[in-house]
Amino acid sequence: MIKVPFLDLKAQYLSIKNEIDEAVKKVLDETAFIGGFHVREFEESFAKSQNIKHVIGVANGTDAISIALYALGLRKGDEVITVANSFIATTEAITAAGGKVVFVDCEENSFNIDTTQLESKITEKTKVIIPVHLYGQPANLDEVLRIAQKYNIFVLEDSAQAVFAEFKGKKIGNFGHISTFSFYPGKNLGAYGDAGAIATNDKDLAKNARMYANHGRISKYDHEFEGVNSRLDGIQAAILEVKLKHLNDWTEKRRAVAKRYNELLGDFKKIILPKEMFYAKHVYHLFVIRTQKRDELQDYLKENGIETGVHYPIALHNLLAYQYLGHKPEDFPNANKLSQEILSLPIFPEMTEEQINYVVKTIKAFNF
Numbered sequence: 001m002i003k004v005p006f007l008d009l010k011a012q013y014l015s016i017k018n019e020i021d022e023a024v025k026k027v028l029d030e031t032a033f034i035g036g037f038h039v040r041e042f043e044e045s046f047a048k049s050q051n052i053k054h055v056i057g058v059a060n061g062t063d064a065i066s067i068a069l070y071a072l073g074l075r076k077g078d079e080v081i082t083v084a085n086s087f088i089a090t091t092e093a094i095t096a097a098g099g100k101v102v103f104v105d106c107e108e109n110s111f112n113i114d115t116t117q118l119e120s121k122i123t124e125k126t127k128v129i130i131p132v133h134l135y136g137q138p139a140n141l142d143e144v145l146r147i148a149q150k151y152n153i154f155v156l157e158d159s160a161q162a163v164f165a166e167f168k169g170k171k172i173g174n175f176g177h178i179s180t181f182s183f184y185p186g187k188n189l190g191a192y193g194d195a196g197a198i199a200t201n202d203k204d205l206a207k208n209a210r211m212y213a214n215h216g217r218i219s220k221y222d223h224e225f226e227g228v229n230s231r232l233d234g235i236q237a238a239i240l241e242v243k244l245k246h247l248n249d250w251t252e253k254r255r256a257v258a259k260r261y262n263e264l265l266g267d268f269k270k271i272i273l274p275k276e277m278f279y280a281k282h283v284y285h286l287f288v289i290r291t292q293k294r295d296e297l298q299d300y301l302k303e304n305g306i307e308t309g310v311h312y313p314i315a316l317h318n319l320l321a322y323q324y325l326g327h328k329p330e331d332f333p334n335a336n337k338l339s340q341e342i343l344s345l346p347i348f349p350e351m352t353e354e355q356i357n358y359v360v361k362t363i364k365a366f367n368f
């Protein structure tokens, strides 16, 4: 038996230990804990790497969404449309910003927003659409943008899982009015604590977001309105600056693991493999397969030393937290069905050929 973790943060740290330790020590020596050089440096590097003009570091990816909504001018009671199969952070942030959550179903093959159902959810109160680039694959941004333009609605890309992913050859985060990233440790670009960012090509939105994230001010005590305290700290910024330099390499390694899984499991008909859409460069934050025997397969893999995950086991509209919306499971049939069939296999840049082969062999040995 070989142990295969779901991801290996330790292996990644050890591969860059000297660089990281040095960067952290530098911040400690400078006591540049909040704001300052390291935060600015990372914001600039990240902006350049994503080809976006403005980046604002914030405390986490959930705050990034609610601050971005605030910057877009969301008012109490405005409706925000998003998918029923995301992490709760997406919808929590809508509520936190005063918005009303409106769900739309996902497509079965891409796991992303079903744009053919989008127009039926739009009312005169709809202010923002949030496509989530789930698992690292861009949503169909052409269609989202076409519909948003037609109705004069803002688009916020929840890019938490999709740093460096591309839609038709262009990095995500550049399509909507504003986009948000998470640097939670397990994300493709992970800090060593909570961290996040807002990105936009619009100067005014950037200024609004930056002020809102920092008590409604630009300089020390000139508060123009009440905001929140949600800032990226110096130590996380310095760590992210180091890790960003490796992100291209890590992204290609994730894609190589996905390619191996696809080669080795391509003709194994008992499971459904994830589909990379023609318009997408998928960055495989997660490699999500489907089977009707999901729970049994997960237990079997666990018994054999392989850690997996389910993202997410309960679709948002089925959560107790959203019972007040009064939805039935079958209101969003794809999100509902997928939540029972999906299984995220181990995938991380440091994964070895031996680990990949063992996962594949163990899946094939399971009695479906």
Ligand SMILES: *Cc1c(COP(=O)(O)O)cnc(C)c1O
Pocket: 060, 061, 062, 063, 086, 087, 089, 090, 132, 158, 160, 161, 181, 182, 183, 184, 194, 195, 196
């Ligand atoms: C991780 C995640 C977030 C929230 O990010 P945090 O940094 O954990 O607050 C938001 N949306 C999606 C889709 C995520 O996966």
